[in-house]
Amino acid sequence: MNDMNHDSYVTADGRTIGGVVMEMKNITLRFGGVVAIQDISFDIRQGEIRAIIGPNGAGKSSMLNVISGFYNPQEGDVFYHGKKRKPMRPYQVARQGIARTFQNIALFEGMSVLDNIMTGRLHQMKAGLFSQALWAGRANREEVENREAVEKIIDFLEIQSIRKTPVGRLPYGLKKRVELARALAAEPSILLLDEPMAGMNVEEKEDMSRFILDVNDEFGTTIALIEHDMGVVMDLSDRVVVMDYGKKIGDGTPDDVRNNQAVIDAYLGVAHD
Amino acid sequence: MFYREAGDFKTSYKEDNQTFPIKFDRYRYYAVMFLAFAVVPFIVNDYWVNAIFLPFLIYSIAAIGLNILTGYCGQVSLGTGGFMAVGAYACYKLMTVFPEVSIIIHVLLAGGVTAFVCILFGLPSLRIKGFYLAVATLAAQFFLVWLFNRVPWFYNYSASGQINSPERTVLDIAVTGPNTDAWAKYMFCLVFLTFCALVARNLTRGSVGRKWMAIRDMDIAAEIIGVNPLKAKISAFGVSGFFVGIAGALLFAVYLGAAEAGDSFGITKSFLVLFMIIIGGLGSIFGSFAGAAFLVLLPVLLKNVLVGTLGWPTDLAAHFEFIIVGGLIITFLILEPHGLAQLWRVAKEKLRLWPFPH
Ligand SMILES: Nc1ncnc2c1ncn2[C@@H]1O[C@H](COP(=O)(O)OP(=O)(O)O)[C@@H](O)[C@H]1O
Numbered sequence: 001m002n003d004m005n006h007d008s009y010v011t012a013d014g015r016t017i018g019g020v021v022m023e024m025k026n027i028t029l030r031f032g033g034v035v036a037i038q039d040i041s042f043d044i045r046q047g048e049i050r051a052i053i054g055p056n057g058a059g060k061s062s063m064l065n066v067i068s069g070f071y072n073p074q075e076g077d078v079f080y081h082g083k084k085r086k087p088m089r090p091y092q093v094a095r096q097g098i099a100r101t102f103q104n105i106a107l108f109e110g111m112s113v114l115d116n117i118m119t120g121r122l123h124q125m126k127a128g129l130f131s132q133a134l135w136a137g138r139a140n141r142e143e144v145e146n147r148e149a150v151e152k153i154i155d156f157l158e159i160q161s162i163r164k165t166p167v168g169r170l171p172y173g174l175k176k177r178v179e180l181a182r183a184l185a186a187e188p189s190i191l192l193l194d195e196p197m198a199g200m201n202v203e204e205k206e207d208m209s210r211f212i213l214d215v216n217d218e219f220g221t222t223i224a225l226i227e228h229d230m231g232v233v234m235d236l237s238d239r240v241v242v243m244d245y246g247k248k249i250g251d252g253t254p255d256d257v258r259n260n261q262a263v264i265d266a267y268l269g270v271a272h273d
Numbered sequence: 274m275f276y277r278e279a280g281d282f283k284t285s286y287k288e289d290n291q292t293f294p295i296k297f298d299r300y301r302y303y304a305v306m307f308l309a310f311a312v313v314p315f316i317v318n319d320y321w322v323n324a325i326f327l328p329f330l331i332y333s334i335a336a337i338g339l340n341i342l343t344g345y346c347g348q349v350s351l352g353t354g355g356f357m358a359v360g361a362y363a364c365y366k367l368m369t370v371f372p373e374v375s376i377i378i379h380v381l382l383a384g385g386v387t388a389f390v391c392i393l394f395g396l397p398s399l400r401i402k403g404f405y406l407a408v409a410t411l412a413a414q415f416f417l418v419w420l421f422n423r424v425p426w427f428y429n430y431s432a433s434g435q436i437n438s439p440e441r442t443v444l445d446i447a448v449t450g451p452n453t454d455a456w457a458k459y460m461f462c463l464v465f466l467t468f469c470a471l472v473a474r475n476l477t478r479g480s481v482g483r484k485w486m487a488i489r490d491m492d493i494a495a496e497i498i499g500v501n502p503l504k505a506k507i508s509a510f511g512v513s514g515f516f517v518g519i520a521g522a523l524l525f526a527v528y529l530g531a532a533e534a535g536d537s538f539g540i541t542k543s544f545l546v547l548f549m550i551i552i553g554g555l556g557s558i559f560g561s562f563a564g565a566a567f568l569v570l571l572p573v574l575l576k577n578v579l580v581g582t583l584g585w586p587t588d589l590a591a592h593f594e595f596i597i598v599g600g601l602i603i604t605f606l607i608l609e610p611h612g613l614a615q616l617w618r619v620a621k622e623k624l625r626l627w628p629f630p631h
């Protein structure tokens with residue numbers, strides 16, 4: 001890890017970006033014959049908004065799945081806080097402070113909005129089975145404390161009016177917001193967002209962009225997000241990784257990437273050989 | 274407009290999270306508790322206790338147990354009869370081996386033994402789901418009944434192969450055995466039901482319950498947010514087994530007095546309890562009560578009406594009951610998977626706003 005970059009810098013809008021917290025090194029992921037990710041390396045710095053873009057099927061979701069422990073790559077390593085990570089189950093990754101949302105919303109449809117968000121705080125709740133069975137001492141206290149934390153997130157994302165609604169009854173845009181709330185409830189140090197704005201109208205996209213910026217700004221959360229809308233990506237992110245057919249074809253600031261010929265080709269659909 | 278929440282403000286999260294957040298519900302709950310503990314015991318007779326109250330109380334416990342596993346955690350089980358048998362035989366062995374120990378301890382320990390057995394048979398649930406898990410628990414059902422019939426140690430080598438519940442007392446009042454008063458049986462089971470319902474309610478409203486429901490609704494997402502599927506499922510099997518075991522112990526020791534694994538704890542028991550939670554409502558403690566009450570009362574009612582009033586032959590009435598229950602199950606599965614509990618909830622939601630629905 002001698003090439004790790006510890007220099008921090010301040011962005012134009014006054015946020016401090018720290019050193020590298022997560023580094024992907026030569027990751028290759030195959031599904032049978034399909035190579036979803038081919039020898040990709042990139043890093044994520046403390047406090048930045050890191051976008052991953054690319055056409056459909058480029059391997060972006062697969063990359064998030066590698067980070068969250070859902071898939072273990074055949075080759076390459078993930079370094080977290082400078083340490084090489086062993087292959088892990090998703091719940092172990094979650095415990096290290098990495099939370100995420102899904103491209104296809106993965107909420108618990110049978111539970112209320114409040115209960116869904118409360119599940120995000122499972123790590124903060126340590127009362128044992130017996131204490132909970134009798135609702136004594138610790139269980140009771142924990143429930144109230146964590147409810148307070150969750151209510152702050154509910155206020156933050158402006159979903160007070162639906163807290164008791166079963167998630168199954170919510171429209172798509174609100175579900176996306178609840179899923180973000182659940183991820184935030186874990187107070188993650190890294191937040192992974194898989195197409196948080198897919199399928200939203202302009203107004204919903206603006207709201208979501210604002211929430212993402214606020215999360216990053218107010219809580220200092222490092223964010224890695226996948227997004228299709230180039231405009232949104234350019235506005236939000238500090239640095240961008242561009243993927244195409246499982247390969248990395250660009251990496252840099254939004255401006256760098258926008259002017260990169262390979263990226264322009266991929267997006268304009270220049271025929272591959 | 275008695276049933277309302279306007280003017281009933283919550284000023285703390287603790288209040289908002291109590292079991293009955295609406296005052297009216299709370300009062301009704303106190304009223305029911307008062308009736309159950311302070312009125313019913315003084316007015317019940319043998320017929321009411323044996324035909325209605327005991328089966329209702331005991332099956333409610335079993336239904337709560339199965340509802341934890343199936344309704345809350347999404348793991349189907351067809352082994353309830355077998356697990357009740359574990360509770361019954363564990364209680365019998367404990368009662369006969371340690372006669373000086375309180376029957377209360379025996380029943381609780383029988384629940385503990387069943388929890389353990391239930392966890393063992395639940396281990397495959399980590400690999401298999403849905404239909405295949407159902408088949409695995411069905412195998413548990415047949416294996417357990419076979420075991421209790423086959424190994425004489427379980428029934429203390431009695432010639433009949435039956436287990437018989439000896440007389441045991443609580444505070445010098447007999448609660449098991451042939452000389453037990455109806456009200457004593459009733460109270461004994463009522464105390465256990467109250468205890469089980471409170472524990473179930475506490476578990477399902479806290480973080481354990483949320484883990485179970487997360488696994489039920491989407492196990493992959495549950496794992497991503499940090500639920501350990503192994504621990505969540507194991508705890509659901511354990512807690513479920515604890516309640517089902519208590520129900521089995523009470524069914525044998527207090528209600529039946531004598532039992533034989535195949536007759537008393539066969540596959541029909543598994544289905545009966547499963548039907549209770551389907552009709553009552555999956556994922557609802559109240560639904561467990563509603564379903565148990567419904568399926569205990571239905572045959573009694575039908576018998577009184579069809580045989581008593583209309584003069585039908587008994588066997589015809591019994592078959593008619595199958596048809597009704599079968600029809601209801603299909604209706605509920607198609608139209609209202611959340612059962613009677615959901616119908617009740619919808620009715621309350623309407624009442625809450627009545628008479629001004631807008
Ligand atoms: N579980 C899987 N099994 C087989 N192939 C998969 C799986 N997940 C993704 N893929 C394949 O990997 C490639 C990249 O998919 P994905 O990461 O979802 O792309 P993106 O998110 O960029 O649209 C696609 O060709 C897809 O078909």
Ligand SMILES: [Mg+2]
Pocket residue numbers: 060061062103
């Ligand atoms: Mg994708």
